[in-house]
Amino acid sequence: MKELVLIIEDNPENMYLMRYLLENHSYEVEGVITGPEGIEKAERIVPDLILLDIQLPGMDGYEVARQLRQNPVTKTIPIIAVTSYAMIGDREQALEAGANAYMEKPINPDTFVADIEKIMENIIK
Amino acid sequence: MIFRSNRQKDDQLTGWLKIWCMLIFLFLSGFLLAQTRTVKVGISQNDPKMFIEPSGKPAGIFIDILEAIAAKEDWKLEYYEGSFDAIYYRVAKGDLDLMPDVAISPTREKDLDFHKEPVLSSWSQIYTRKGLEINSILDLDGHSIAVLEKSIQQNVIESWIKGFGLKVKIIKVHNFDAAFAAVANGIADCAVSNYLYGRRHCKQYGLVDTGVVFEPATLYFATTKGKNQDLLDAIDKHLLTMKKVPNSAYYAALKRWVSKDEGFMLPAWLKFTILIVILALVLTVIYGLTLKHQVNIRTLELRKSNQEMEQRIIERTAELEKAMLKAKEADMLKSAFLATMSHELRTPLNSIIGFTGILLQELPGHINEEQRKQLTIVQNSAHHLLDLINDILDISKIESGQLDLHYESFFLNDSIDKVVKIVMPQAEKKGLELKVEISQSELEVYCDKRRLEQVILNLISNAIKFTETGYVAIIVHSEEDKYQIQVQDTGIGIAPEDLEQLFLPFHQIDTGLTRQYEGTGLGLNICLKLINMMGGTITVDSIPGKGSIFTVIMPYKKEFTG
Numbered sequence: 001m002k003e004l005v006l007i008i009e010d011n012p013e014n015m016y017l018m019r020y021l022l023e024n025h026s027y028e029v030e031g032v033i034t035g036p037e038g039i040e041k042a043e044r045i046v047p048d049l050i051l052l053d054i055q056l057p058g059m060d061g062y063e064v065a066r067q068l069r070q071n072p073v074t075k076t077i078p079i080i081a082v083t084s085y086a087m088i089g090d091r092e093q094a095l096e097a098g099a100n101a102y103m104e105k106p107i108n109p110d111t112f113v114a115d116i117e118k119i120m121e122n123i124i125k
Numbered sequence: 126m127i128f129r130s131n132r133q134k135d136d137q138l139t140g141w142l143k144i145w146c147m148l149i150f151l152f153l154s155g156f157l158l159a160q161t162r163t164v165k166v167g168i169s170q171n172d173p174k175m176f177i178e179p180s181g182k183p184a185g186i187f188i189d190i191l192e193a194i195a196a197k198e199d200w201k202l203e204y205y206e207g208s209f210d211a212i213y214y215r216v217a218k219g220d221l222d223l224m225p226d227v228a229i230s231p232t233r234e235k236d237l238d239f240h241k242e243p244v245l246s247s248w249s250q251i252y253t254r255k256g257l258e259i260n261s262i263l264d265l266d267g268h269s270i271a272v273l274e275k276s277i278q279q280n281v282i283e284s285w286i287k288g289f290g291l292k293v294k295i296i297k298v299h300n301f302d303a304a305f306a307a308v309a310n311g312i313a314d315c316a317v318s319n320y321l322y323g324r325r326h327c328k329q330y331g332l333v334d335t336g337v338v339f340e341p342a343t344l345y346f347a348t349t350k351g352k353n354q355d356l357l358d359a360i361d362k363h364l365l366t367m368k369k370v371p372n373s374a375y376y377a378a379l380k381r382w383v384s385k386d387e388g389f390m391l392p393a394w395l396k397f398t399i400l401i402v403i404l405a406l407v408l409t410v411i412y413g414l415t416l417k418h419q420v421n422i423r424t425l426e427l428r429k430s431n432q433e434m435e436q437r438i439i440e441r442t443a444e445l446e447k448a449m450l451k452a453k454e455a456d457m458l459k460s461a462f463l464a465t466m467s468h469e470l471r472t473p474l475n476s477i478i479g480f481t482g483i484l485l486q487e488l489p490g491h492i493n494e495e496q497r498k499q500l501t502i503v504q505n506s507a508h509h510l511l512d513l514i515n516d517i518l519d520i521s522k523i524e525s526g527q528l529d530l531h532y533e534s535f536f537l538n539d540s541i542d543k544v545v546k547i548v549m550p551q552a553e554k555k556g557l558e559l560k561v562e563i564s565q566s567e568l569e570v571y572c573d574k575r576r577l578e579q580v581i582l583n584l585i586s587n588a589i590k591f592t593e594t595g596y597v598a599i600i601v602h603s604e605e606d607k608y609q610i611q612v613q614d615t616g617i618g619i620a621p622e623d624l625e626q627l628f629l630p631f632h633q634i635d636t637g638l639t640r641q642y643e644g645t646g647l648g649l650n651i652c653l654k655l656i657n658m659m660g661g662t663i664t665v666d667s668i669p670g671k672g673s674i675f676t677v678i679m680p681y682k683k684e685f686t687g
Contacts, residue, residue: 011472084475106475
């Protein structure tokens, strides 16, 4: 059975990039643009992993992570925060909000899927 | 019957009552008559023996003595004023009861009754202005003299003029005041008065007494002939008593009226001095008041300027607060701008690097060699652009104070291992040896781990970049309160003239091989800033053609954060 990844990302090119890489590595991908959509979708499909952009319009990624963690249905789903924020403290803030790991943009297409799999292994452990 | 007898009784009662009433009346009136005697006293102006004060009240030696006697005898005194002659006439006639200050003469004894004990002894004396020597009657020759008209004194002076053949001009006046004033004003050379008046007033007019004394007389109260013996007896009785007692009303009157003015006769120099002192006091008070007024004005001015200052301070503080708020807002804006820039610049780079990578991976399909070469250039340029963006953001953050340091304790060995792992592929690619020498197996340090690693990575990357053969060494020394990280290489080295500018932004040494050593030109500047922020120093030694040594010295404890 294919593993299901939910990508919450408002930039269509980045969405396309991540979706392309994951689908080429036999992942099933669902994509939404906004935080509320992501929360609603996560509760409904219960994915194996959520890739969460932090810089989202309206509700930001930190808030989305917090709400996902408060919901009993979604609270155990692994979340990787993906952000172009390079400010110090972003990483800590993302982890505090409930993300399991942090990935910095721009992603390295050569190692993207391998990095994700490594993170997943660590989380499951 | 009963009624009649009652009426008889009533008549009897009325009779008794009448008799009783009469008796009581007689007794009372007799009592009243015996106790209160109204005495009409005639007085004329003869200061200080008797006179009417400006307030209208009788005063003088005789009056004081008479009042004292009257108080004891319960006499009611009524005063009548008039000239001596008029009073004399009225008393002699019986119109008035009593007159004071009368000298006994055979003529007067015919008109009036006198008591026995004299009240005062008095005499006449000649007074003159200072500097005029009048020591005897003969000295009066050639001078003018002011005399009371129709007085005994006038008669005496006239007899002298006749008797001694003197040339003396008599100026007739109506009272002693006028006589003394005449001398004071230069109208007369001398004046005659009784010694009581003279003694009391001569200094007031600037006159001095002379040795010319005459007409001694004893003075009495006089009454209407044969009519007021009770008054005379009482006066005698009390005078005798009073004269025996030192502090009696008699002596009090003498003291009061004879020596009073003498007490006031201050020497001219003393008067002058007192005047000066008073003037000085008044001036002092005025000066004091003026000073106080000025002080008050200054105080008000100060208070006003103080208030203005306070107002200014409040305004300035408000302005500063506003400016501070603006600056804070600007800082926040800058911070937000940097975050946005970071995001907005990375997002398209994310696509470029990402899809270039996908194409190079040949995930969508096969690419030929030319396509691979060109896509690789796109990828490298994109990475270079990303490095530039990251460095610029770092510098911006440091310069605007947005870069926060996160201090923690960690083992320096671990960080060095981590960095070595990252750069190992590059070193191996160039065939360089990568040496690590650390004096301690577990060297615990305290600073911002990520930033220190960033610096070490930068220095080692640079060393590898500029070294073609030989080695790159990382040598760590620990000292008491600081540690030293050295990065040595056997590379191209740096010319002495370039060393100074090495840490400036966008400075990359011109080797003529610039394209060979691609970099942002910001790395060392960032290293310097980060190390300085953490309280450390970074220095460089180099021999061109032989190699370079970069030395970072860091304190163990946090000493300075910029």
